[in-house]
Amino acid sequence: MIQYFGNCLKQKRTISLPFVSSSTAKRLILYRFDRQPSEALVHADAYLLAAGVELMSSDGNLQVIEYKDIKALCFAAEGAPTDLFREQTTFNRRPKTPGLWTSFKLRDGDILEGVLPHNLLEWPTHGYLLIPPRSNSYRQRVFLPRQAVAETVLRGTIGNKGLRGAKTAKKSDPPEAERQLSMFE
Numbered sequence: 001m002i003q004y005f006g007n008c009l010k011q012k013r014t015i016s017l018p019f020v021s022s023s024t025a026k027r028l029i030l031y032r033f034d035r036q037p038s039e040a041l042v043h044a045d046a047y048l049l050a051a052g053v054e055l056m057s058s059d060g061n062l063q064v065i066e067y068k069d070i071k072a073l074c075f076a077a078e079g080a081p082t083d084l085f086r087e088q089t090t091f092n093r094r095p096k097t098p099g100l101w102t103s104f105k106l107r108d109g110d111i112l113e114g115v116l117p118h119n120l121l122e123w124p125t126h127g128y129l130l131i132p133p134r135s136n137s138y139r140q141r142v143f144l145p146r147q148a149v150a151e152t153v154l155r156g157t158i159g160n161k162g163l164r165g166a167k168t169a170k171k172s173d174p175p176e177a178e179r180q181l182s183m184f185e
Helices: none
Strands: 025-032 038-043 053-057 062-065 070-073 099-108 113-114 129-132 140-143 149-158
Touching: 025 053, 099 129, 113 129, 113 140
Parallel strands: none
Antiparallel strands: 025 038, 025 070, 038 053, 053 062, 070 140, 099 113, 099 149, 129 140
């Protein structure tokens, strides 16, 4: 039976393939402060480096763009228009997606609103990954480097049912330490 790779060999061994990607390359539109938007591809799990963003341009050149040069990275589908800062950049009404509704003022004066996740551990160390207004298949996520942001304003907190349903302890309930089972006595 040749259903498993190990059965094809006379001796069984484990083969690790570090070059096999766990996900596909993501298409994005790179917005810079000094140039026109350009299309590129990034590896979804490893595009943020200490020196900058590693991406492959539409010409096939692999390059690292410094964070200070990047205005925004817009993860988009094939054929998406480059209208992130020309079209709707703010929400018309309160968004319904759970998270932190935030407004970002960039170094060049442009304003972009978005929803950040509640969990601060999900935020990248080099910037903010947010859900933009009118998020659809063309505009899925936007990455804003910290160096591109001049001002941040928290506009509101949109909760989910798990966060709203926090129950207060009753006076008749024993304290948490007494209810906890002891494992090592």
